[in-house]
Amino acid sequence: MARNRVRIARVPSLLALSLSTALLLTATACGSGDKDAAGGPDSGAGGKNGDGPVVVATTTWEGAFAKAAGAEDVTVIVPSSARHAPDYDPRPSDLAAVAAADFVLYAPFEPYAEKIRQAAGSSAKLVEVALDNDAGKASAEVTRLGALFGTEDAAARWNTSFKSTYGTLQKDLKAAWPGGRAPAVVAQVFSVWSARMTGANVTGTYGPEAVTAGQLADLAKKKPSYVFDNVHMTTGEVLPDAGAEQVGIVNYPGEDLDLLAVYKNAADTIEKAMTA
Template identity: 30%
Template sequence: MKKIVALVLAALLSFSLFAQAAQEKPASTVVASTAWTAAFADIAGVDNVDFIAPATMTHPPEYEITVGDVQKINDAEYFLYAGYEVMMKSMGTTFKKDESALIRIQTNNSIENVRVQSAKLAAIFGTEAENKIRFATYEEGILDGRRQVAAQGLDKKNVYCHAMQVYLAKDLGLNVVGTFGPAPLTAAQLAEIAKGEIDIIIDNIHNPVAPPALEVSPKSRIVTWRNLPGRGGRGTLEEMVRANIAELLK
């Protein structure tokens, strides 16, 4: 009897130690270059994604990386980036990660691109079910905006759009007749605006260059959008896009 009790206790102890070890196993950690790349992981269904460049910067991709940032990236299981960030050029050989741990995505906020990129990430992290839910919410936010744009007749207006914002503008059904940026407006572009009966000019808050257009087209209205979220966390990309739409509908 004592032998049986001892065996049972040993089995229970072994199971307890196994369960404890399973609980103490660290969760997969993901670090992103900016709040924008982190937002794609969020829609993919990945929670608690940290990011390097402060979201409060005017243009986070220009952030200069620090030694502490490098350590944070090297300590993470995965690093998510877009490729154009200044930090990617300055990092050089300081990365101590396998290629499989470096995940590059395309960053524009069109419905199609967000669908493709978030699905790519979801396949890596095994979050496909949550990705479908979160992407559907993101898509519906834009489709709802498209309905409001049509209801107000804004889809009939001539729109001159910053190149970084043209993706959302087209998803909303806006009539984009020309693009500009990120460089300052050229003389040719100003001439095009002057003769084009432009109703709305959509600028980019991260590198605004549209104000000179009002000198040649004073009746135009400038609408300024974001394409990088101003914070991290759950639902940031959808929140930002809805704010852009609200700015357009004012």
């Protein structure tokens, strides 16, 4: 089986920056060919390299969905070290990778999405990805991408593995409930999925915008045992005086683009907090 080729786009020098900019302009100007031609993005698994679809993903989150769906040639624009990926400003050499892509994956909340659209021209198929680690939504998105890539079998195998792993994590977390009862949790909106995996009682949510004093007061009244925060969009300690333990949840996969690891790591973090 071919191994996944995961690349993080980089800018090695000013010369490379100039060359990649020229490449980008040339590719965009010449990218008006028929998408349905052999090897074009609409031909699915054939791809431009003949070994499957060539995918460019804005972040490791989209990249992990692509890998789960069966893509083996994935380039990621925003490095995994970026603390807040939506704030990253793609450089010309980052965008140049789009010229060789069959599919370009992005999320609508990323402010650089318009730059990605412009860079893609007409040669790559733009795919908006619903970034949500909710189990049902993630499974559905992997299935959808597999159908787009022509890698349905690989996507189905991932979903089978995911279902088994997720079920095990749920059982382990339930066994770790303090006092044998589902804990009360306040969660950042993009971390609700982890509370659902835990089987927690979600008494309130906050974010992604800054939390107001009034909202904090309302959340404190819920008397949660835990606050499931979003590490990549944290606003600091949410309920410091309410006696609730804040647990940092990571949504973005690492450079290995292992989506299953996101669930495993979150479960491990939550279990440690509940059994401390």
